[in-house]
Amino acid sequence: MPKIVAANWKMNLRRQSACELVSALKAEGRKCWLFPAFPLLGPVADTLIGGGLRLGAQDVSPEPDGAFTGDVSAEMLVDAGCELVLVGHSERRKQHGELGDLLARKLKRAAEGGLETVYCVGETLNQRKAGKAREVVKEHLSTLQGARKVAAVAYEPVWAIGTGETATPAQAEEMHAFIRGELKTLGLDVPILYGGSVKPGNARELLAQAHVDGVLVGGASLKLESLRAIDEAALES
Numbered sequence: 001m002p003k004i005v006a007a008n009w010k011m012n013l014r015r016q017s018a019c020e021l022v023s024a025l026k027a028e029g030r031k032c033w034l035f036p037a038f039p040l041l042g043p044v045a046d047t048l049i050g051g052g053l054r055l056g057a058q059d060v061s062p063e064p065d066g067a068f069t070g071d072v073s074a075e076m077l078v079d080a081g082c083e084l085v086l087v088g089h090s091e092r093r094k095q096h097g098e099l100g101d102l103l104a105r106k107l108k109r110a111a112e113g114g115l116e117t118v119y120c121v122g123e124t125l126n127q128r129k130a131g132k133a134r135e136v137v138k139e140h141l142s143t144l145q146g147a148r149k150v151a152a153v154a155y156e157p158v159w160a161i162g163t164g165e166t167a168t169p170a171q172a173e174e175m176h177a178f179i180r181g182e183l184k185t186l187g188l189d190v191p192i193l194y195g196g197s198v199k200p201g202n203a204r205e206l207l208a209q210a211h212v213d214g215v216l217v218g219g220a221s222l223k224l225e226s227l228r229a230i231d232e233a234a235l236e237s
């Protein structure tokens, strides 16, 4: 199975810069998964039509349509052209206090609304230093109990996100193998992506690991040159 390159654009880009990037990726025949901010979903959806790119949102409401000011339902995201959604990203866990129960409701709602999920897990530096990395990841994974329509799990050690620090390929491989085993006990056989300061300079080595089925890229996914180089590394792995 080809390795996956997913781009988390976070709260970056504008209509023009996002659409230019998407047009270029489409013209090159790339098959990345793109996660733009909400206001960019419509224009990006229109731009990627006819190519192999897949569109996803960065968040989904745990509620169906209704009186939830500021929220966006799974059905709205599907209507906007999304097939995928991120759930459990560490920035949402930390900045918005999103924890197990809420995340489980988001996973359920996403599936009911017709979205596939990329579910993110990962330990902080303190937790790793305390020897608790596996315990934390296992706890994050337990939220997937009974989950449907899981497109992928992303292992994103919090200490490597946006910091320039990357897990070594050996660290990534070791945790991915652990996650693979845990997913099996949950009855899930899905790709496991690595995320955390993936760049053109380290992507090839990370993607060469047997249990690394792809990458979730933040900062380096905002520019065509770096995203292209990472995608080339994935295609050659």
Ligand code: PEP
Binding pocket: 008, 156, 160, 161, 162, 163, 164, 195, 196, 197, 198, 216, 217, 218, 219, 220
């Ligand atoms: C992310 O936010 O999912 C991420 C991996 O970011 P970065 O690549 O910038 O570390």
